Amino acid sequence: MAKTPVLTPQAEDFPRWYQDLINKAELADNGPVRGTMVIRPYGYGLWERMQQEMDARIKDAGAQNAYFPLFIPQSYLTREAEHVEGFAPELAVVTHGGGKELEEPVVVRPTSETIINDYFSKWVQSYRDLPLLINQWANVVRWEMRPRVFLRTTEFLWQEGHTAHATYEDARDYAAYIHREVYADFMVNVLGIDVVLGRKTPRERFAGAINTLTLEGMMGDGKALQMGTSHELGTNFAKAFQTRYLTADGRQELVWQTSWGTSTRMVGGLIMSHGDDNGLRVPPRLAAVQVVVMAIKGEESVARVRELGDTLRAAGLRVHVDDRVDTPFGRRAVDWELKGVPVRIEIGPRDLEAGTAMLVRRIPGGKEAVPADALTALLPKVLDDDQALLLEQSRHRRESRTADVATVAEAAEAAVAGGWARIPWAVLGEEGEAKLAEQAVSVRCLVAEDGSVPDADDAPGTVALVARAY
Numbered sequence: 001m002a003k004t005p006v007l008t009p010q011a012e013d014f015p016r017w018y019q020d021l022i023n024k025a026e027l028a029d030n031g032p033v034r035g036t037m038v039i040r041p042y043g044y045g046l047w048e049r050m051q052q053e054m055d056a057r058i059k060d061a062g063a064q065n066a067y068f069p070l071f072i073p074q075s076y077l078t079r080e081a082e083h084v085e086g087f088a089p090e091l092a093v094v095t096h097g098g099g100k101e102l103e104e105p106v107v108v109r110p111t112s113e114t115i116i117n118d119y120f121s122k123w124v125q126s127y128r129d130l131p132l133l134i135n136q137w138a139n140v141v142r143w144e145m146r147p148r149v150f151l152r153t154t155e156f157l158w159q160e161g162h163t164a165h166a167t168y169e170d171a172r173d174y175a176a177y178i179h180r181e182v183y184a185d186f187m188v189n190v191l192g193i194d195v196v197l198g199r200k201t202p203r204e205r206f207a208g209a210i211n212t213l214t215l216e217g218m219m220g221d222g223k224a225l226q227m228g229t230s231h232e233l234g235t236n237f238a239k240a241f242q243t244r245y246l247t248a249d250g251r252q253e254l255v256w257q258t259s260w261g262t263s264t265r266m267v268g269g270l271i272m273s274h275g276d277d278n279g280l281r282v283p284p285r286l287a288a289v290q291v292v293v294m295a296i297k298g299e300e301s302v303a304r305v306r307e308l309g310d311t312l313r314a315a316g317l318r319v320h321v322d323d324r325v326d327t328p329f330g331r332r333a334v335d336w337e338l339k340g341v342p343v344r345i346e347i348g349p350r351d352l353e354a355g356t357a358m359l360v361r362r363i364p365g366g367k368e369a370v371p372a373d374a375l376t377a378l379l380p381k382v383l384d385d386d387q388a389l390l391l392e393q394s395r396h397r398r399e400s401r402t403a404d405v406a407t408v409a410e411a412a413e414a415a416v417a418g419g420w421a422r423i424p425w426a427v428l429g430e431e432g433e434a435k436l437a438e439q440a441v442s443v444r445c446l447v448a449e450d451g452s453v454p455d456a457d458d459a460p461g462t463v464a465l466v467a468r469a470y
Helices: 014-024 041-060 083-091 112-122 168-189 236-241 265-274 299-314 329-339 349-354 372-400 409-418 425-437
Strands: 028-030 037-039 071-073 093-098 101-110 131-140 155-165 196-199 211-218 224-233 242-246 252-254 256-263 291-295 317-320 343-347 356-361 369-373 401-402 422-423 442-447 463-467
Touching: 014 265, 037 041, 037 155, 041 131, 041 155, 041 168, 041 265, 083 463, 112 131, 112 236, 112 256, 155 168, 168 196, 168 224, 168 256, 211 265, 211 372, 211 463, 224 236, 224 265, 236 256, 252 356, 256 265, 265 372, 291 299, 291 329, 299 317, 299 343, 299 349, 299 372, 317 422, 329 343, 343 349, 343 372, 349 356, 356 372, 369 372, 372 401, 409 422, 409 425, 409 463, 422 425, 425 442, 425 463
Parallel strands: 291 317, 291 343, 401 422
Antiparallel strands: 028 037, 071 101, 093 101, 131 155, 155 256, 196 211, 196 442, 211 224, 224 256, 242 252, 343 356, 356 369, 422 463, 442 463
């Protein structure tokens, strides 16, 4: 009799596979309020590692971390008309507190542009106060009608950066720097996801922005996932909150601003980009546990794996020792396979006699016996090779499933078939974009023919990247 698979195969039902994996790998549970989630320790460990890597890059970009209130006066959101219109359907509003009706309702933050700008208007007085570069790690609430764990939840975790600059050029360049040197560097070189960098169309632009830069990743089923965005806000919020500065020659000018964010949605992107029918595959540079050293059975094996674990940790690897010999080895091996730890080192009585260890590689698959004493020197290269393989596979999937098309009908056909399409923006235009939307297909971003980010929506040679999306 054929063995029942632990997970629903991707080819059979990708959404069910995704949910199975989240449950079986112990990443998260649904929360008690519809659309919320409980992130379990292993899933939160992935987010913590994302935070660490991102936070270092954000600080290298000159931004400092701060924290702003969860509750925002409702009147703040009405100051910028396009912003409030864009977020109105998603707002959670508190009308009572302490058993009494509030004098003014408060909004549970969907994003913090308004409240941060209120304080920027107090903190910025002269050109000497600029640029002002702030980042916040927080939770936000957007009432979600079609929730899916990590991808779309009513409450989620994120970072949001907010900056004020003296000139349009400074703000534009900083938004582009975050887009390229912070977000893309992290997603490509740590997450191993071959994201496309592009510019959002006016239809898809962030509410209140004059330009939105995006990073789009292709998931295992060919759909697109927006992994992060960086926005040029122009002076829209500065006008609404009267955020001005005194120039060196004594003039009062409005500041130019940016905002940018990534969220726990990246955990969902990690799962759908790299997972397979056996579970997660976690990129070594991200993994909280890069190597799990497993005792198969016997007290001597336990002593050896503990010793080896200490040796590998001293060599700078992130190691977990699994010495639970009272739990069947097969069950433990399947659990680590589901969790996607890049490397397993398995040691039993026979390995002790031979002075070897079984090296099991999760990302390419396969296992081989190697001298135990060689592991300290061998593992760094193994992990680097496996990191590179994930990125190569991500790039190959995107390139092989992206078609160059000439008509709106061909673009829709490619997207519905489970791929992406590239079509000249001059051919598609806003009218064609609206037609695609009727078929649940969207323009994910605009790119230049050479793959760079175009300077303007209507720049010559601009191509629209079209797909179905999460």
